Amino acid sequence: MFECVPNVSEGRDASTIDAIAEAIRSTPDVHLLNVHSDPDHNRSVFTYVSDSADAIRDATLRLYDVAIPRVDLRIHHGAHPRVGAVDVVPFVPLETTTMQQCIDVSVATAQQIAERHHIPIYLYEHAARHDERRELPVIRSGGFENFPQKIHDARWVPDFGPAQVHPTAGVSVVGARVPLIAFNIQLGTDRIEVAQACARAVRGISGGLRFVRALPIALASKGLVQVSMNLLDYRRTPLHRAFTLVETEAARFGVTIVSSEIVGLVPAEAMYEVAEWHLRVSGWKKNMILEERIRERRT
């Protein structure tokens, strides 16, 4: 099974979000599982799956067909960094699908998008063709506004499409990656420096947890700040550890965690891990779950 989780730079206009959802939903053999929109981020995340590589590619092409004429980055404002109207398009292998199959479908999709919409495409993560362009934050650094300069650098010639930023749609980052968890923590303060301190403490690059990326984000509509995280390998850096570290760092400012948020969907195993850690279950195994054990016996 193929999963695709595009991030589109529109989190406010319901008609555009609905039109994109409908385009995915109407693709044969594709199941739209989740739509997560955030007005402060001004961004939506669509999660859909298919057993067919062709179908998951078709749904993604339809998403571009709807989004490109409707999302104009020149007038787009949001708290989340972005370089494209369709910002990033990861394909994720589920069940017995392999990473190579996801790389193949991501490359095929990228090529067709570039041809159809004249958008520069950067292949990332497992689909990357240049080691220094593997990581999303590196590709995205400087944002849409800086990309017209960046693209003239020889190191930033796109993998597909013109060496010129699309005027309204920017560029797109397309690739294949392992499942990640997009997990945000809301802090009971409007002081962005508290979220900054928490993000610095928790993220791998600045000395925190190896498989965590984190950004401080102001949620103007809520009067709160947020630590917006990606957990790149929840088996090695589990949810509860990231949560505890943010909690501890926030406490140093006298600030508590108000709530957290799962963007898109979360694997069952990641939630089991949190529960068994807090309950201190001895000899925990996934097959202590009734439903998992029943499925195991049926297959």
Next chain:
Amino acid sequence: MFECVPNVSEGRDASTIDAIAEAIRSTPDVHLLNVHSDPDHNRSVFTYVSDSADAIRDATLRLYDVAIPRVDLRIHHGAHPRVGAVDVVPFVPLETTTMQQCIDVSVATAQQIAERHHIPIYLYEHAARHDERRELPVIRSGGFENFPQKIHDARWVPDFGPAQVHPTAGVSVVGARVPLIAFNIQLGTDRIEVAQACARAVRGISGGLRFVRALPIALASKGLVQVSMNLLDYRRTPLHRAFTLVETEAARFGVTIVSSEIVGLVPAEAMYEVAEWHLRVSGWKKNMILEERIRERRT
């Protein structure tokens, strides 16, 4: 789907435990999911399922055929209360199976056991025919040793079988109930009075949590004490609440929780609840789980 979770008064002799497991495993259309044995309790819990009422009854009859000649309560010692060699046999409805179907199979099974082995049977929980005999602790009070007196009381005429305790196998409690979670917490002390205080604090009957039953048990082999619990309705009294209450009460004695233990299997939903509570997930729904969402779309 029918689930059956008999508790047998043997947790030490591997040959008996294996023979019982094999009797279940060899029953056509029955899947043995879990065997949990505890030498201190001197008790084993077998979890098996079937889509067929006849098959789940057959497996249970085979379990009795193997256990009755092998388990002699006259020489049985264990930390867990018991009244029978096969102490308690709950049938549990899963998926689309109804409670009435489980009541029916429990009654049919009980009748055949009584006839075949001349064991007095008490129907309990949803299968109970007397309101005052609905709850297991009431039926089991006094234990095997006291049952020869108890059974002569007019209120304790068995539902099936002779009004005389089986010399080696005692009596059996058979019935139908909702899924429960058997959850034990180990405390870092050998002082039984700490486990007693925690059990009193957490269980509904003495003023604690409505759907928790709890017993203090000494684990001689580990040099620890245990709060042995049944969570009768994990949706209304979740695992994390019972855990926190025991933790708080133990702390009053300067004692911490060493580990916990799931006896048998636990429903996925119960673990999701613990995780989302600790993570403070806003707007939590089960369909935020990737696999649940995929299954939902496939069915």
